[in-house]
Amino acid sequence: MQGISPGATLAEKVEWLIRNLWPAEAEAPRNNVETAAAIARATGEDISSTTVWKLRTGRQENPQLKTLTALATFFGVPIGYFGFPGEAGPIDDDLTLKALRREVEHGVIRPEVLRALVDLSPEARWVVDEMILGAAAADRHRSSRRGDERDHQRKP
Template sequence: MWWAVPDEAVTSSLAAKIEWLIQNRWPADSSPPKNNVEAAAAISEATREDLSSTTVWKLRTGRADNPQLKTLKALSAFFGVPIGYFGDDEDAEATADRVAASSLVGESGLNREALRALVELSDGGRQLVADFIISAARLERGRRAEDL
């Protein structure tokens, strides 16, 4: 699976960050949730932190943007991201970039060899690859929007 990570999904609202995690970092050994009830149950079971479906709904929709620290710790543990991912400063943006990059290695088929090859490219070659990735992501988002 290839992850397209629009800037706003990892650097803007807490809701966008949580939604991105649910869509892209759901643990492989757990079935993806069909609704907020299933999401809350899976997170609660894995972390032993009581998390209600209402809390998950509020966080995903932006109706709550200042959760308790214990909720952030549970989300951090469940999705395997540093708690700093949930912040809204420059450090959080850098953390979000690292989270997105780590999501690509291994699980998506993008391996270390491909990353090393990318590093070895010239600046122009890396820019060409970056442009291609951005174009492919836009195409994918358009296709998903048409399917709705």
């Protein structure tokens, strides 16, 4: 799990929510049709799969307030999360912590690892911080290279 970057676009924020804060009580979606259906079922707001696709791909930068309200309700985030890039820093930090707690609850991150991190000296914690940041940067680099390779394969 990677936190949302401070300058994230609306598309990046929506994608981050789908990947990191999908409600446990809702079946994980396999596509935009299932994503839209789950949001509509949970919120009562009619949202189309096309709208979800446009939001996820950045083709819709200015959705209706009712769409943002449905997303905020479904994912349990404040409506301010969808503000302009770079403006939601404290909200983004809170959501990153919420996603981290979910990772612990679902056994993706073991609680004893977090407890051990708290018990480390400041110097040892700094070393671990640097290792995690390095691993995250390498993971992002690998992901972007895979995306570039897929894009290259699609071109005629």
